[in-house]
Amino acid sequence: MGSLPATSTYIFSEDQQKLNETSLLNLFKSQQGYLNYFFKHLDLSQTLKFTQILLNSKGTIFFTGVGKSGFVAQKISQTLISLGIRSGFLSPVDALHGDIGILTCNDVVVFFSKSGNSEELIKLAPCAKAKGAYLVGITSTEANNLMGFCDLNLYLPLERELCPFDLAPVTSTAIQMVFGDTVAIALMGARNLSKEEYAANHPAGKIGKSLIFKVKYVMKKQQELPVCKEGDLIMDQLVELTSGGCGCLLVIEDNYNLIGTFTDGDLRRTLKASGEGIFKLTVGEMCNRHPRTIGPDAMAVEAMQKMESPPSPVQFLPVIDEQGILIGIVTLHGLVASGL
Numbered sequence: 001m002g003s004l005p006a007t008s009t010y011i012f013s014e015d016q017q018k019l020n021e022t023s024l025l026n027l028f029k030s031q032q033g034y035l036n037y038f039f040k041h042l043d044l045s046q047t048l049k050f051t052q053i054l055l056n057s058k059g060t061i062f063f064t065g066v067g068k069s070g071f072v073a074q075k076i077s078q079t080l081i082s083l084g085i086r087s088g089f090l091s092p093v094d095a096l097h098g099d100i101g102i103l104t105c106n107d108v109v110v111f112f113s114k115s116g117n118s119e120e121l122i123k124l125a126p127c128a129k130a131k132g133a134y135l136v137g138i139t140s141t142e143a144n145n146l147m148g149f150c151d152l153n154l155y156l157p158l159e160r161e162l163c164p165f166d167l168a169p170v171t172s173t174a175i176q177m178v179f180g181d182t183v184a185i186a187l188m189g190a191r192n193l194s195k196e197e198y199a200a201n202h203p204a205g206k207i208g209k210s211l212i213f214k215v216k217y218v219m220k221k222q223q224e225l226p227v228c229k230e231g232d233l234i235m236d237q238l239v240e241l242t243s244g245g246c247g248c249l250l251v252i253e254d255n256y257n258l259i260g261t262f263t264d265g266d267l268r269r270t271l272k273a274s275g276e277g278i279f280k281l282t283v284g285e286m287c288n289r290h291p292r293t294i295g296p297d298a299m300a301v302e303a304m305q306k307m308e309s310p311p312s313p314v315q316f317l318p319v320i321d322e323q324g325i326l327i328g329i330v331t332l333h334g335l336v337a338s339g340l
Contacts, residue, residue: 031171055191060108063112071173093120116144136152219319226240228240229284246315250326261318292314303335
């Protein structure tokens with residue numbers, strides 16, 4: 001039996017290693033120059049026409065492409081979806097095997113392609129045209145085979161690829177991404193999309209949570225609260241104070257009407273001021289009878305702002321209803337844990 005070939009190892013001498021800060025900086029400067037070329041030569045009148053077509057679309061805006069341009073097409077489609085615009089990615093291969101059935105005469109199909117000569121797109125274009133969709137070709141080659149099928153053709157000026165062989169699509173895809181995302185933001189402005197509407201499409205993100213989450217969704221409920229009566233001795237409530245996870249006691253009447261709060265900070269100050277006298281003091285004698293509170297329907301971000309407001313920050317807010325009844329507590333730790 002023959003032996004397995006030895007694993008190849010590549011040993012580079014210092015002379016062979018050409019990657020350094022200077023070479024890397026030069027690459028970024030070159031890419032910047034190629035992007036500036038794109039911005040300088042982009043036809044804004046055609047871009048405006050394209051944006052208006054998308055804005056006035058009565059159907060779905062589909063994006064398609066192959067290879068790296070296909071990834072860009074998917075990303076731009078997802079950006080529009082996140083803005084509440086009906087959009088989708090149409091695979092040129094799958095479209096020719098049934099997926100084209102989703103197209104209607106109200107739809108727009110946007111073809112992303114550097115050359116405009118990709119075989120898959122050339123096969124798809126006449127079929128999409130037959131469905132009555134409006135076709136837009138976005139290429140970096142002014143004369144190409146896709147042009148003859150499209151109702152509108154946009155040229156994305158490309159000086160050259162950053163690749164030393166001018167082959168790897170790195171500058172062309174960067175241009176496509178910049179172009180598509182900028183148009184998406186233009187649509188966002190034209191549709192007067194509010195911050196609240198945007199947040200509604202991003203409920204898991206920090207922005208969405210800050211504009212959607214209300215105090216009642218993140219507060220500890222009444223049965224979880226560290227409560228006591230004003231006549232209770234401070235020393236009898238130490239376990240409740242330290243084990244409740246809130247760093248405080250909520251002082252209430254029998255009907256859960258909030259009287260005040262007593263914190264671990266209040267405990268330290270009381271102990272320092274009264275010494276052994278603390279054994280005879282009640283919670284009601286030393287509690288804060290004017291604590292900051294918040295309602296259950298207030299936004300969670302408002303609760304955080306209220307905790308951090310002058311004269312000094314606090315770690316919790318009792319939650320009371322319109323009748324002043326204690327129904328919960330919201331803590332800074334709980335807000336942070338929820339993603340705010």
